[in-house]
Amino acid sequence: NAGVMQNPRHLVRRRGQEARLRCSPMKGHSHVYWYRQLPEEGLKFMVYLQKENIIDESGMPKERFSAEFPKEGPSILRIQQVVRGDSAAYFCASSPPQGGRGYTFGSGTRLTVV
Amino acid sequence: QKEVEQNSGPLSVPEGAIASLNCTYSDRGSQSFFWYRQYSGKSPELIMSIYSNGDKEDGRFTAQLNKASQYVSLLIRDSQPSDSATYLCAVEKSSGDKLTFGTGTRLAVRP
Numbered sequence: 001n002a003g004v005m006q007n008p009r010h011l012v013r014r015r016g017q018e019a020r021l022r023c024s025p026m027k028g029h030s031h032v033y034w035y036r037q038l039p040e041e042g043l044k045f046m047v048y049l050q051k052e053n054i055i056d057e058s059g060m061p062k063e064r065f066s067a068e069f070p071k072e073g074p075s076i077l078r079i080q081q082v083v084r085g086d087s088a089a090y091f092c093a094s095s096p097p098q099g100g101r102g103y104t105f106g107s108g109t110r111l112t113v114v
Numbered sequence: 115q116k117e118v119e120q121n122s123g124p125l126s127v128p129e130g131a132i133a134s135l136n137c138t139y140s141d142r143g144s145q146s147f148f149w150y151r152q153y154s155g156k157s158p159e160l161i162m163s164i165y166s167n168g169d170k171e172d173g174r175f176t177a178q179l180n181k182a183s184q185y186v187s188l189l190i191r192d193s194q195p196s197d198s199a200t201y202l203c204a205v206e207k208s209s210g211d212k213l214t215f216g217t218g219t220r221l222a223v224r225p
Binding site for chain 2: 031033035041042043044045048056091095097098099100101102103104105106107108
């Protein structure tokens, strides 16, 4: 299956811990996007990456959040010192290099901070 | 003004009817437009894309774009209960750029 793979599907963290969310794009896709969705709300853009480059991080909170897409391996969204307000569904999407054809989304990671 | 606006709904239609979902966007230079369907607890799924003014049909779905009015719509003919979901409108300003999503319209199809 060449879909967008996200893991874990569900993640529970205590306040103050770190959360690491992983995303492997579809085969042939070089662009990765991370979105956050709060209950009953739309998808909020966080960051857009290509291999070893952050292209647009205008939606990332200034503190505690970081993202990377290394040359080898999946893209990682890291949230340090999580707080209850970080509880949300985090979706990763990928698109081919030429863009303009929309995204394919992964199944998401549901983060719960207790 | 939000970049992409949709009525949150719920929009309730009887089975077999036409469901009409609407979306407006603020950036006149936007180039690509998409409709995603999201079932509760699931990830968004791309169902339609449209790039030029006019209508684009795919099965029971028709997307309509009017760039002068900055308006995109999705029509679902012969609505089925399985169409009950949240429909997200997304806009891409330029090829390869991020998508900006509306908050979605919840559609409920009554049997």
